[in-house]
Amino acid sequence: MPKITYLDNDKNDPAFHRYKLKDKRGAKFMVFFLILAFIMGLIGGTGALLVLSSSQSIKDKLGINLQNLNINHSTTNKLVLEESSAIIDSSKKVSPAVVSITATSDITDFFGNVRQQESAGTGFIFTNDGYILTNKHVASDANATYTVFTADGQKYDGKITAQDPLNDLAIMKIDAKGLPVVNFGDSNQLQVGQWVIAIGNALGQLQNTVTVGVISARERQLTAGDLGGGNTEQLENLLQTDAAINPGNSGGPLVNLAGQVIGINTAIANNAQSIGFAIPINVATSAISSFQKNGKIVRPLMGVKYVSVNADLKQSQNLSIDYGALIAQGGIVSGGPAANAGLKEGDIITAINGTRIDQSNSLGGAIQQFSPGDQVQVTYLRNGKENTVKVKLGSTG
Numbered sequence: 354m355p356k357i358t359y360l361d362n363d364k365n366d367p368a369f370h371r372y373k374l375k376d377k378r379g380a381k382f383m384v385f386f387l388i389l390a391f392i393m394g395l396i397g398g399t400g401a402l403l404v405l406s407s408s409q410s411i412k413d414k415l416g417i418n419l420q421n422l423n424i425n426h427s428t429t430n431k432l433v434l435e436e437s438s439a440i441i442d443s444s445k446k447v448s449p450a451v452v453s454i455t456a457t458s459d460i461t462d463f464f465g466n467v468r469q470q471e472s473a474g475t476g477f478i479f480t481n482d483g484y485i486l487t488n489k490h491v492a493s494d495a496n497a498t499y500t501v502f503t504a505d506g507q508k509y510d511g512k513i514t515a516q517d518p519l520n521d522l523a524i525m526k527i528d529a530k531g532l533p534v535v536n537f538g539d540s541n542q543l544q545v546g547q548w549v550i551a552i553g554n555a556l557g558q559l560q561n562t563v564t565v566g567v568i569s570a571r572e573r574q575l576t577a578g579d580l581g582g583g584n585t586e587q588l589e590n591l592l593q594t595d596a597a598i599n600p601g602n603s604g605g606p607l608v609n610l611a612g613q614v615i616g617i618n619t620a621i622a623n624n625a626q627s628i629g630f631a632i633p634i635n636v637a638t639s640a641i642s643s644f645q646k647n648g649k650i651v652r653p654l655m656g657v658k659y660v661s662v663n664a665d666l667k668q669s670q671n672l673s674i675d676y677g678a679l680i681a682q683g684g685i686v687s688g689g690p691a692a693n694a695g696l697k698e699g700d701i702i703t704a705i706n707g708t709r710i711d712q713s714n715s716l717g718g719a720i721q722q723f724s725p726g727d728q729v730q731v732t733y734l735r736n737g738k739e740n741t742v743k744v745k746l747g748s749t750g
Contacts, residue, residue, distance in 0.1 A: 439610040443550055444563050446612035449504045449533040450478040451561050451605060452485060453554035454511060454525070458497040473557025475605030476501070476525060477535050477614065479641065483509075483527040486637055487604030488619050489516050492523040501527050504561055517640050517650045518749040519717070520632060521588060521619050523604075524644055535606060538613030540633035543568050543592065551596040551618055551629070553605030566596030566627065572713045573630060574661060575620065590718040591630040592616045598629030607631040636721065651750035653725045656689020659716055662701060673737050676709065677701040678716035694744040696733065703739070704732035720746065 454474045461467050474491030478484070485501065492499065492513045499511035509527035516523045547568045555562035570593040576586070594607060598618050607616030616631030640650045659678040660666065667675040680700045685692050696702075702710055705719040706729050723729060725748035732741050 440548075440550060440563075440565055443608050443610055443612040444552065447477070447535055447550075447606055447608050447614065448552060448561050448563070450535045451504055451552050452476050452478060453502040453557075453560045454485075454487060454491055454604065455500045455502075455557070456492070456494060456497040457500070458494055473554055473601045474603045475553035475601065475618070477606045478532050479534055479537075481530065481532045481534050483529045483532060484514070485511070485525040485527065486617065486641070487523050487525060488617065489521045489523040491604045492516070492525055499525065501525070502560065503532070515640075515644045515648075515650050517652070519652045519721070520636055520640065521586065522617065522632065522637055522640050522650070524641070524650075535614045536612065537634050537638055538609050538611065538615040540592065540615045540635045543571065543609075543615060543633075545570060548610050549594055549596055549615065550608040550610075551594070551598055551602060551605060552608065553598070553602030553618060555599040555601050557601035559601075562599075562602075564597040566594050569593040569595050569628070572715070572718075574712075574715060575630065588620065588630070588632070589715045590633060590636065591619070592633055594629050594631060595627040596629065597627060639721070647750065649750055651725060651748050653720055653723050653727065654690065654747040654749050655716075655720050655744060656686035656691045656747060657696065657702075657716075658684035658686075659702070661712065661715060663712060672701065673734065674701065674703070676711035677703040677734070678710050690744050690747045694731070694742045696731070696742065696744075697735070699735070701734040702731055703734060706730050707732070
């Protein structure tokens with residue numbers, strides 16, 4: 354067997370010194386390595402602390418974000434709940450005062466046969482002794498028989514008591530007492546995007562149907578008529594909404610989330626989806642005030658027929674401006690206020706009492722802010738020259 358000599362047995366062995374030297378170098382290397390490892394460990398630990406701190410910071414941030422998300426989520430849930438509650442509360446508040454109206458009349462067909470024709474609409478009670486506001490096209494036939502159905506299932510005979518000569522509004526009366534009534538809001542304060550509720554006798558069969566949408570636009574102007582294309586009229590300053598309005602909804606209330614009536618549903622766009630129009634309630638309240646004062650609805654009258662000027666009309670008619678109201682051919686009522694003041698066909702009315710007439714402020718809407726007998730200053734263009742004149746407003750009644 355080979356002899357095994359332990360290195361530590363003989364310190365004089367040259368090999369011992371060689372290994373000892375190597376051991377010393379190894380020891381130094383080991384110390385260096387340990388120091389390096391300690392430094393690296395320290396750096397690593399510090400880095401880990403930094404990372405941990407950073408991670409904690411990120412986590413904190415994430416926690417805040419998550420908390421914010423939770424808050425937002427809770428807020429959203431709360432908002433949706435509050436909106437839903439507001440819709441429910443508003444509907445409950447207004448619906449008892451909403452009525453369905455049917456009109457029955459005799460018509461003679463091509464062969465001379467007489468048959469009954471029935472149409473349906475909506476209205477709402479504004480006095481507890483039975484006065485109802487609705488559309489004029491719902492209550493326009495003086496020879497028709499009107500039946501009013503209240504929300505609690507009661508049936509009454511309806512009578513037309515007043516019609517607005519300039520707007521699609523009418524007032525009906527039923528013989529009843531102690532009825533629920535609506536509250537009126539302020540349509541001048543409405544904002545585009547504001548939530549609204551439409552309530553009405555949808556399709557003439559689904560009484561007090563509730564639909565929800567927003568105010569899509571204000572100050573709309575359009576020519577409206579019945580489904581047959583007859584009995585058209587020019588309507589101005591309308592509210593546009595995407596709350597579903599169907600045949601039978603005409604005359605029903607458009608309501609804000611406070612349960613206040615801010616419009617009267619009156620027309621829909623047949624070639625579109627969810628485009629409906631309502632008369633602002635402030636127009637109706639002035640009609641009601643006139644009725645209560647005069648026993649009929651009296652409106653201020655200027656005695657002109659006009660076309661609202663826009664960019665297209667300016668280009669097609671080679672006009673100098675793209676706003677105002679162009680007095681149409683044959684548009685001066687003989688002996689009327691405008692004629693007496695010297696206004697003529699082709700004049701462009703640009704302002705009333707200094708307020709500009711344009712797409713957002715029609716001439717008709719501007720005049721309705723006054724009363725019969727008021728004197729207003731009319732600014733107009735004739736042959737490119739600006740003029741002013743005083744006009745004393747007349748009356749429709």
